[in-house]
Amino acid sequence: MFKKNLESLRAYDPGPSVDAIKKIYGLKHMIKLDSNENVYGASPNVRDAIINDALLPELYPDCENTDLRLELSQRLSVKPEQFLFGAGLDEIIVLVSRAFLAAGDSIVMAWPTFYEYYCHAQIEGATTRKIPCDKNGKHDWKAMLHAIDATTKVVWICNPNNPTGTYLSKVELDQFIQNVPKNVLVVIDEAYIDFVTANDFPNGLDYLPTNDNVLILRTFSKSYGLASFRIGYAVGSLRIIEEIGKVRPPFNNPRLSQVAALAGLKDDDFKEKCLKKNREVLAMTTSFLDNKSIPYYDTQANFIYIKTSEPKQVALYCKENGFLINAFQDGVRVTIGKMEDMKTFLNVLEKALLETSAEPSN
Numbered sequence: 001m002f003k004k005n006l007e008s009l010r011a012y013d014p015g016p017s018v019d020a021i022k023k024i025y026g027l028k029h030m031i032k033l034d035s036n037e038n039v040y041g042a043s044p045n046v047r048d049a050i051i052n053d054a055l056l057p058e059l060y061p062d063c064e065n066t067d068l069r070l071e072l073s074q075r076l077s078v079k080p081e082q083f084l085f086g087a088g089l090d091e092i093i094v095l096v097s098r099a100f101l102a103a104g105d106s107i108v109m110a111w112p113t114f115y116e117y118y119c120h121a122q123i124e125g126a127t128t129r130k131i132p133c134d135k136n137g138k139h140d141w142k143a144m145l146h147a148i149d150a151t152t153k154v155v156w157i158c159n160p161n162n163p164t165g166t167y168l169s170k171v172e173l174d175q176f177i178q179n180v181p182k183n184v185l186v187v188i189d190e191a192y193i194d195f196v197t198a199n200d201f202p203n204g205l206d207y208l209p210t211n212d213n214v215l216i217l218r219t220f221s222k223s224y225g226l227a228s229f230r231i232g233y234a235v236g237s238l239r240i241i242e243e244i245g246k247v248r249p250p251f252n253n254p255r256l257s258q259v260a261a262l263a264g265l266k267d268d269d270f271k272e273k274c275l276k277k278n279r280e281v282l283a284m285t286t287s288f289l290d291n292k293s294i295p296y297y298d299t300q301a302n303f304i305y306i307k308t309s310e311p312k313q314v315a316l317y318c319k320e321n322g323f324l325i326n327a328f329q330d331g332v333r334v335t336i337g338k339m340e341d342m343k344t345f346l347n348v349l350e351k352a353l354l355e356t357s358a359e360p361s362n
């Protein structure tokens with residue numbers, strides 16, 4: 001009765017709710033540092049825009065997302081027709097996989113990287129080549145190039161990469177894109193681009209005029225603090241956007257999500273303040289880790305990957321002490337929280353590393 005490709009997959013497990021965890025461990029407070037949400041919330045303009053909206057609950061929303069599309073088009077200097085909107089990037093990843101992949105096809109992606117690329121390749125019956133990140137947590141782009149063959153339809157680049165926070169420089173990504181065959185789609189997931197400070201970081205949009213096999217993904221979930229509204233977008237050549245448009249459900253962004261995203265987008269001030277605070281807390285965090293000789297990957301995002309041989313135990317210890325973080329194979333990913341929370345967290349983390357007598361894993 002069931003689809004064979006799904007055998008090896010499991011439904012996304014969000015774990016117990018924050019309220020449930022607080023009860024289990026008898027905690028008054030629980031700080032969420034596990035999903036890279038904006039710890040400063042969203043622009044106050046978003047709330048006003050929603051309250052003042054005409055609502056019109058009986059009508060389907062604008063299928064074209066017109067107002068947001070035009071505003072983004074102006075700000076990014078890209079034609080309005082080059083955008084495709086989704087219920088978060090999660091849905092865009094579904095749609096790209098739907099439109100491009102079938103049994104016998106393959107994708108190439110880094111490992112670790114954003115899990116959904118793999119999940120939806122699997123659902124479509126395609127195979128996945130997971131190319132391990134290098135010792136600095138970076139995409140091994142040369143090995144990724146080697147992994148491309150005649151079956152490869154899509155290559156996923158997550159820049160900066162989730163969960164490592166590392167990035168490919170402009171020089172590296174230039175070479176990568178030049179060498180990918182033009183009949184392979186290169187998707188560059190820039191969910192965290194707003195947090196980037198490195199001067200040699202490539203803006204994926206710059207590749208579009210000369211590479212019609214490149215697709216750029218961005219979201220309102222992270223720097224804009226609008227994760228609950230589920231809205232993200234792809235930017236690409238007309239032929240790619242039209243093709244993906246064939247598999248898009250027509251009314252996939254609720255009216256209020258469109259209103260919220262537009263209000264958030266226009267509040268440059270709020271975003272800048274969040275980014276500035278993120279930089280300050282990140283600097284405090286890395287100097288703490290350096291002082292204690294705790295190994296981590298250099299990050300360009302609003303999270304940091306801290307290496308440990310006992311990630312699960314470390315995450316559990318932190319949870320028991322009021323901080324939710326995420327465990328991976330050889331480290332934990334921690335969202336950069338507010339200054340005071342982060343100071344408390346780092347002391348908890350230091351204890352966690354000692355208690356679990358976890359040897360640094362590098």
Ligand SMILES: *Cc1c(COP(=O)(O)O)cnc(C)c1O
Nearest residue numbers: 088089090114162191219221232
């Ligand atoms: C958070 C995240 C997404 C998904 O974001 P949406 O909330 O679905 O827009 C996609 N890619 C990466 C790398 C992410 O970290």
